[in-house]
Amino acid sequence: MELIFCHFGRKRVLFYAFIVLWGGWGGCFGVCFGFVLTEMYICGLILSNIYTMENNQPQINEHNKKEYPPMHTAEHILNATMVKMFGCPRSRNAHVERKKSKCDYILEQEPSAEQIAAVEAAVNEVIGKHLPVTVEYMTQAQAADIVDLSKLPSGATDTLRIVRVGDYDACACAGDHVANTSEIGPFTILSHSYADGVWRVRWKVVEA
Numbered sequence: 001m002e003l004i005f006c007h008f009g010r011k012r013v014l015f016y017a018f019i020v021l022w023g024g025w026g027g028c029f030g031v032c033f034g035f036v037l038t039e040m041y042i043c044g045l046i047l048s049n050i051y052t053m054e055n056n057q058p059q060i061n062e063h064n065k066k067e068y069p070p071m072h073t074a075e076h077i078l079n080a081t082m083v084k085m086f087g088c089p090r091s092r093n094a095h096v097e098r099k100k101s102k103c104d105y106i107l108e109q110e111p112s113a114e115q116i117a118a119v120e121a122a123v124n125e126v127i128g129k130h131l132p133v134t135v136e137y138m139t140q141a142q143a144a145d146i147v148d149l150s151k152l153p154s155g156a157t158d159t160l161r162i163v164r165v166g167d168y169d170a171c172a173c174a175g176d177h178v179a180n181t182s183e184i185g186p187f188t189i190l191s192h193s194y195a196d197g198v199w200r201v202r203w204k205v206v207e208a
């Protein structure tokens with residue numbers, strides 16, 4: 001009896017015993033049914049905890065878009081390049097697709113042909129360095145010095161997934177990336193336009 005108490009907890013055993021005595025056979029049936037459901041639920045909780053621990057995947061925001069990793073990783077490099085060269089924010093309404101993509105940057109004036117060529121060259125230089133793309137998880141407080149938290153979407157989880165492209169770029173992102181920039185082909189600017197303080201650039205990467 002002591003063993004049963006130990007395993008199931010004294011209060012739970014007494015509760016079931018009380019129901020059986022009070023409710024007779026009907027209560028007994030109800031208790032057995034409830035017992036099975038309760039134990040299944042507890043087993044489920046334990047299993048899901050073990051699963052979470054084994055996979056070591058902290059809870060982060062849902063990510064529903066499936067990117068093409070070379071294009072999406074090139075977007076990170078392009079964003080970092082634009083921030084470094086022009087001091088502008090990262091593109092917030094990028095459309096990154098498998099064949100070609102576009103990003104918008106808020107700039108005070110239209111970049112010159114030389115500056116645009118320099119952006120293309122800088123992105124290709126980073127790709128050519130074969131930098132590792134790594135992922136680590138940290139709290140928003142830990143990430144405060146690394147990424148601009150003001151750019152996080154509202155409702156972002158406290159745990160952030162920080163994606164680094166070597167030491168060139170770090171940003172919070174839940175998307176799919178290549179493991180190394182060597183997997184990204186040459187970056188090419190296809191066309192660009194400037195209107196109302198926004199520079200729109202259309203670009204692609206060739207399959208590596």
Ligand SMILES: [Zn+2]
Pocket residue numbers: 072073076163173174175176177
């Ligand atoms: Zn990303």
